[in-house]
Amino acid sequence: MDLTLSDRHRALQAGLRDFIARHGHRSPPVGGGGGRVRPDRRVLDWQALLIEHGLAARAVPRQYGGYGADPDVLDAAIITEAFNRAGLSPGIQGQGIRMLVPTLLEVGTEAQRRRWIGPTIRGETIWCQGYSEPESGSDLASLRTHARVEDGHFVINGQKIWTSSAHYADMMFLLCRTEPEAPKHEGISYILLSMDTPGIEVRPLPTMTGHATFNEVFFTEARVPVENVVLGRGKGWQVANVTLKHERMLLGDASKLMHRVHRLRALLERVEVDGVALIRRPQWRERFLRLQGEALAMKYHQMRLLGEAAKGEEPGLGVLIVKYVGTVLAWKLTALAVDALGDAGLPYEPHDDVGEDDEATGWYADHMYDLGLIIGGGSSNIQKNIIAERGLGMPREPRVGTS
Template identity: 80%
Template sequence: MDLGLSERHRALQAAARDFIARFGHLSPPVGGGGGRKRPDRKALDWQALLIEHGFAARAVPRRYGGYGAEPDVFEAAIITEEFNRAGISLGIQGQGIRMLVPTLLEVGTEAQRERWIGPTIRGEVIWAQGYSEPEAGSDLAALRTQARLEDGQFIVNGQKIWTSSAHFADMMFLLCRTEPDRPKHLGISYLLLSMDSPGIEVRPLPTMTGHATFNEVFFTDVRVPADQIVLGRGEGWRVANVTLKHERMLLGDASKLMHRLHRLQALLAETRVEGRPLLASPVWRDRLMRLQGEVLAAKYHQMRLLGEAARGEESGLGLLVVKYYGSTLAWRLAALAVDALGEAGLVYDPHDDLAEDDAATAWYADWMYDLGLIIGGGSSNIQKNIIAERGLGMPREPKLQGGA
């Protein structure tokens, strides 16, 4: 891969720096555990400004509310690098924008794209992901939530768990079983469901951050218009895997890692022990540089994957490692910050909405939240099995007989 910048890319780099100089003071804060509340007015205004100037929804076609540029790996990398270096927000990064929008662009109907993409990329419609169930997490195809078609509507009954953002989301992309007589992978459909629908009950699940970022969701005779199915009946597993491809990129996002690395470097430069910055210590500097090498590897690996996707190539094993590697690395970056802060961040109060915007206590929120992400979106142990068996062709893990 040639990483040299062309004249066009240098012009974009200059434009990004000019934008940051002019508007950077309008950016909402970055970091702090995320996923806990709806975007506020400041975040929505910032998102609109980013889209207008082509720094968010850049490759989303104009007819759907995006900027309309052609997909370009280098352009995305330049924008991310400049914003991360300046400590400026890259905009709203939720499940709707990063997971559902690319899914609809790939397999949605024209009506679904026109209805949902614009409000979603602007942050006006917030989405939750209805995948995991109490007995269908790692084995997602074993899900039991049912939907039957009746008078032009699907009637949904069942339960989901570990549902991020469900307590404030407007919509949910939901996996449910519509063809109970077909094999489990072939009987699933993918529905777009309003969270205001009668028959939905959301029960928040508090985590060790002190906040309820996850939820249980119960469905009792919930009605969904039949035209809000994506691709078709029994095609949900195919659609789900399109979404999961983008979920892995979201959970292992190299731009998040780069931003956190810049924050960590600044923290070590500012934190002093006996009058000397921690960054002056060979021990702390060595720990930082080891993580820096891993973050750079993740960055260039992601650029390679984006390049393959733009060319329509299958990434195979390369895509499988993103979620496992990215989520564990994000947590280790936060862990180094927690070590550096020591008692300084222990004033963290989960009931204080301002606490997570504090530079010190935000690291504790990240550390606790990211520990959960090592499990969420496919636990690391399961991810390693998938990488070994599907990516490297190793023998499948032996199954114990009789449940013993």
């Protein structure tokens, strides 16, 4: 693994320091497991500034509204690291930007890219992901929401659940069964649809944070033009796997973990019991050091993945480790903060704004919200199954109903 930076990468770091000094004060607040609402004017302006300077949508080609730089994984890592270190918002991070845009760039039609990528990266069009159903979560390919084709439209019926952001999203990328006779993985299509389509009903589901961050979504004869299918009918499983690859990287980012380690350390230095800071007390110090060690291991693991990606190698199972270890570790860090805060977080009251401005509330909100991220995007048990079977060559568990 070569950890030295080229002159170009060092120039990018210098440019970032300059950008942060000049524009950092314009960043919207970061963090908190709060409301997760539509981006407001400040967030949209910040996003536009980031795109203009190549600090968001950097490798998205210019013809689709991006900055148009050559894709370079190290550039992306340097930018993320600098923003996390400075405590600045990295821009809009939703499922549209982080999951759908890379998917369309990889397998979308030219017309789909031109229509959707620009408004999505600017934060004007918000997307939600319609995969999970009441009876299909881990075994996603068993999904039952279905569509028939009629007069150039898919006519969709069924139900999705746990759909994050559906209560304010403009669009959904949906998995549904369009080829009922085909084997289960080959009968699914990946369809883009407007949430304004008649026949769609959204019912919010509150989580223990007090916010309704996800929803049930019901489809009754909802009609969507057939050209909104990505890659073609029956190819949805392939497209979903492209999206999933990006979702797993999104859910365990190591520089975000390191930022949380720094915030946690500051907290343990500030909170005192009998006049002694917690960080000076052996049992707290040891808990903190263990977690810091795990976070550093994740940082170097991610650097190894970056090194492999820079050489054009597929990340493979390493990505699964990022999602599994990263989400569990993020939650354990909040658990230590919650223990340190003690009674300070008990009067927890959820706010409706994006960040939770009071520190105790922010840690408590993150602690509750991050538990969900261990499950979302494929639960830890499923990640462990895949690592065991594909990585360690252990026997496959029996598959039920696989045809």
